[in-house]
Amino acid sequence: MPAPRHRLVLIGSNLELRIVSIIVRARESVDEVVLLDRGSTDATVELAERLACPVLTHTEEHITGASLASVLKEAGLDDAERTLFLRVNDAWRLRDLPLSINRLHERWDVHVSIVLDEDEGPPEDVVLLDADIQHLQVTPTGFQALASLGPLGTAMDLPEGLEVRVSRHLARPSVHQAESLASASRMAQMFYWMLESKHPLMLIGLPGLVLFVLGIQLSGNVIDQFKELNSTSLGVTLATVAVTLVGLFALMTAILLWIMEKQVASLHHQVENEGGVA
Missing domain, CATH: 3.90.550 (Spore Coat Polysaccharide Biosynthesis Protein SpsA; Chain A)
Structure with a gap:
């Protein structure tokens, strides 16, 4: 060769x-x-x-x-x-x-x-x-x-x-992730806070579950009360759909954040065990 x-x-x-x-x-x-x-x-x-x-x-x-x-x-x-x-x-x-x-x-x-x-x-x-x-x-x-x-x-x-x-x-300074987010958008800061809170299922998942169940109940009980299509029935229907979708989105987001939090914890543990070898 x-x-x-x-x-x-x-x-x-x-x-x-x-x-x-x-x-x-x-x-x-x-x-x-x-x-x-x-x-x-x-x-x-x-x-x-x-x-x-x-x-x-x-x-x-x-x-x-x-x-x-x-x-x-x-x-x-x-x-x-x-x-x-x-x-x-x-x-x-x-x-x-x-x-x-x-x-x-x-x-x-x-x-x-x-x-x-x-x-x-x-x-x-x-x-x-x-x-x-x-x-x-x-x-x-x-x-x-x-x-x-x-x-x-x-x-x-x-x-x-x-x-x-x-x-x-010149080696780049090693900045902790929380400090590096100081100049990031408010959405990024909120996202990082949700990861660091370690309770996304409680903070987001529980309200999402409540909204989702509420939306299902509204669709079964409230909408059936309307016999004709008008502005009122249409507004209630859209509100019910919105509540259901928001609850479902919050529930899925909570599950994803919980999974990501586990991954972040695993990576932090790996970095701590590297022993400083370059």
Whole structure:
């Protein structure tokens, strides 16, 4: 089998809710997708293997160029014309994938994005073997030069003949969902409140059930009292239908919110058990 022209290496853990979508979408644009697992405790690895996606393991605290080179070498993967290492965390979204893959078409031998705060120094002065990497795009020549850097090597120490770009990656702030809804519409805030209340069946379902039963009773008892069609009978009929439909809608909404609340609780529990692994 010839070596792939473009390879995408996904770096992350506990991605079972979106790993299938990422792999399928990525294969539309690259020749090979590899998962570099960071110690998943869910079905991430199993799902990737079902899609015939090679799975490697990397559990060191920081992701460095040297460690990435070592992992690929131990796995026996052939050198690709260009390789993109992409860190998939909570801040990364599937809609960012096309932009990320476009980096494979850039002219750089080494393009590395380092996680740094705004008050830290320029990324060019960061020791690459200690740097926390968000994404890394390399050619075989650039990868070899990166892996052969000394323990205190920076981007300035790479060979002059290489096309090198080093950028700063600012992590998006982790905002609690309740805070992120501060600028949302009142309808969205009310919807979130109904989820957080954990009692949609009581708050919405019970009134909905009352209205639904009332509408049924009205249709059987009140409407039969009218012997002819006039404005009064028509108004009562429409009111009865409206009450019945509102009650049915409220009852169905309560059931759906109750189901969604269970799903949200399950996701929160999963996030809490991730243990902070990126």
